[in-house]
Amino acid sequence: MTTIIPAVNRPQQAVFEARHLIDGTWRTSADEATFDRLSPAHADLVTTAAKGGVAETEAAIAAARKAFDDGRWSRLSGKDRATVLLKVADLIDRDRARIALADTLESGKPIAQATSEIEGASDLWRYAASLARTLSGESHNSLGDDMLGVVLKEPVGVAALITPWNFPFLIVSQKLPFALAAGCTAVIKPSEMTPSSTVILGELLIEAGIPDGVVNIVLGYGDPVGTTLCESADVDMVSFTGSTAVGKAIVSAGAGTLKKVSLELGGKNPQVVFPDCDLDDAADAIVFGVYFNAGECCNSGSRIIVHEDVADALSEKIVALSEKVAFGDPLDPQTKVGAIISDTHFAKIDGYVSAAREAGAEVRLGGEALQVPGLSGRFYAPTVVTNVNSGMAIAREEVFGPVLSVLTFKTIEEAIDLANDAAYGLSAGVWSDDIHTCLAFARRVQAGTVWTNTWMDGFSELPFGGVKQSGLGRELGRYGLEEYLEVKTVTMRIGRSRAPWVA
Known part of the structure; x- marks a missing residue:
């Protein structure tokens, strides 16, 4: 059950008149x-x-x-x-x-x-x-x-x-x-x-x-x-x-x-999760990374590549946390996820989820419009899609919505190959308590920014941009x-x- 923040009363405000x-x-x-x-x-x-x-x-x-x-x-x-x-x-x-x-x-x-x-x-x-x-x-x-x-x-x-x-x-x-x-x-x-x-x-x-x-x-x-x-x-x-x-x-x-x-x-940013990391920390950062700004973010952590030994456990944690994320009226300070920018973009998001479902993926959570009491705008439910393979559009293309794709791997070589198997190269993340694993991944992944054991920390002093497309x-x-x-x-x-x- 998704956590929903209903409409708040807001004072009447004059329409903003914008000029050149x-x-x-x-x-x-x-x-x-x-x-x-x-x-x-x-x-x-x-x-x-x-x-x-x-x-x-x-x-x-x-x-x-x-x-x-x-x-x-x-x-x-x-x-x-x-x-x-x-x-x-x-x-x-x-x-x-x-x-x-x-x-x-x-x-x-x-x-x-x-x-x-x-x-x-x-x-x-x-x-x-x-x-x-x-x-x-x-x-x-x-x-x-x-x-x-x-x-x-x-x-x-x-x-x-x-x-x-x-x-x-x-x-x-x-x-x-x-x-x-x-x-x-x-x-x-x-x-x-x-x-x-x-x-x-x-x-x-x-x-x-x-x-x-x-x-x-x-x-x-x-x-x-x-x-x-x-x-x-x-x-x-x-x-x-x-x-x-x-x-x-x-x-x-x-x-x-x-x-x-x-x-x-654009970006189709992977987070690779190894079994030796703290799964609770990873799950929280993954939920933040995919729902921040309703997923309408070039840095969205929209696909995770998780070791098969911990894939089920991590997916359960992500679904449980996703249900606690407050979706709803953006004028309420408690809200963490607001509305989708336009009808056209809403349809695009839903189209990716529907196509993945038809291709054999499992929608573990969401995958539908969200009704917010007192509001008639566009909201999309927090969505987790598992049983995804690298050939699906939802795993390769930028959805730009609150939708997470979950893929699995066995070896670090396979994980790096999956991470790099996209036209994009904006950012990437790695979760492991082994510094050697983190450095090996950071040096070989094709991305302009690599986060280790965190996601989307940014500073004015550090450059930002991507490779490939x-x-x-x-x-x-x-x-x-x-x-x-x-x-x-x-x-x-x-x-x-x-x-x-x-x-």
């Missing part, structure tokens, strides 16, 4: 077009946003281009850029409750989780501020008495930042402060399903004193806003977080200008800053020591 931020001013669309966002949990109107087109996108690009080229931001000292970033972090902390509520209403995520994400976002801004002040290149004093080499690191230019709906404020904060720390200007396109918190960020940037045109926001759909950003010769790079399919389309769209592309894409480049850490930099070599001859080429 272009060259320091808030604007509606030239044709006055708008689009609405209904809360996925409550099914009522929460946002009306300006619907951008080519004209608004091109105006934002032109503003970012001018702001970069005239040096109003790119030529500031690291100290001056850091000062603004630190002000933004303070303002995020001040408005944490407002931002969290916007994300909860538009995405369906629990309010307690959203609040924690906003706290993490302000830390990202502070960390990026530290990078702005410590950015440095190299010098080479070993090229001979008459030569000196200097390697400069310079901002790439105008960055288009295209962000997803599952972590609206957190992911824009994994991109924008690093771009700004490097000296870039930006045009942001948030998901059409979750525009509000990015608009609020725009308000905070203005309050913090960001110069006009340095950060621009265009609301709307991938076509035409995202397409225009990717194809424009005045955009120097695109940073995108979202599905692998859209990531491939972005690479194609940017090919005409050979712009730099950074992609954080999970993406290109890295976010966070010093590597996150490097994404927004170009390297320039300056070779200097000292004095007039060069021998003439023509005698």
Whole structure:
């Protein structure tokens, strides 16, 4: 029996009116077009946003281009850029409750989780501020008495930042402060399903004193806003977080200008469980990993590969814990899992579970819609699917929902083969009390992040990104800053020591 949190009484709230931020001013669309966002949990109107087109996108690009080229931001000292970033972090902390509520209403995520994400976002801004002040290149004093080499690191230019709906404020904060720390200007396109918190960020940037045109926001759909950003010769790079399919389309769209592309894409992240680990610890982390953000997370621990000697025992523990996880109204602080983002995505999740059942897998728990008293939104029950083999779609493709697939293995070689038997390579985990087992797995698994005896711990200092079809480049850490930099070599001859080429 699933633990359900019924609807809570919430005060009536005005519909959020979201507009574009272009060259320091808030604007509606030239044709006055708008689009609405209904809360996925409550099914009522929460946002009306300006619907951008080519004209608004091109105006934002032109503003970012001018702001970069005239040096109003790119030529500031690291100290001056850091000062603004630190002000933004303070303002995020001040408005944490407002931002969290916007994300909860538009995405369906629990309010307690959203609040924690906003706290993490302000830390990202502070960390990026530290990078702005410590950015440095190299010098080479070993090229001979008459030569000196200097390697400069310079901002790439105008960055288009295209962000997803599952972590609206957190992911824009994994991109924008690093771009700004490097000296870039930006045009942001948030998901059409979750525009509000990015608009609020725009308000905070203005309050913090960001110069006009340095950060621009265009609301709307991938076509035409995202397409225009990717194809424009005045955009120097695109940073995108979202599905692998859209990531491939972005690479194609940017090919005409050979712009730099950074992609954080999908994952089918394995956790390999060896029989010598603490099964209770593993079960708790597995339940967290698959139900966090309703499984709508690129880092979701959506498949476990467990040694056959403990597979039944671990599955029983996971089912028992899953029944205790609080699903329901995201506005209740007790809720741990909220609503599914859209009807289309709900059908996709259910389709994977149905196909697995038809292919011979056993749905040990869930596999159906969840009714929450007092709410008419979309909720999917916690779902555990066993007797899964590696050929099933549910074991290979990104479900992006609260659905766990359980596979088994006999040897470490088989476990590593199963872990690597996917097109993705974002993250992976290993559970064992033997450090040799953990290190052997960590070195051989194809993943950008490996957790040992934990899952989804993250820090601003540590880079994040994937291999294979999970993406290109890295976010966070010093590597996150490097994404927004170009390297320039300056070779200097000292004095007039060069021998003439023509005698």
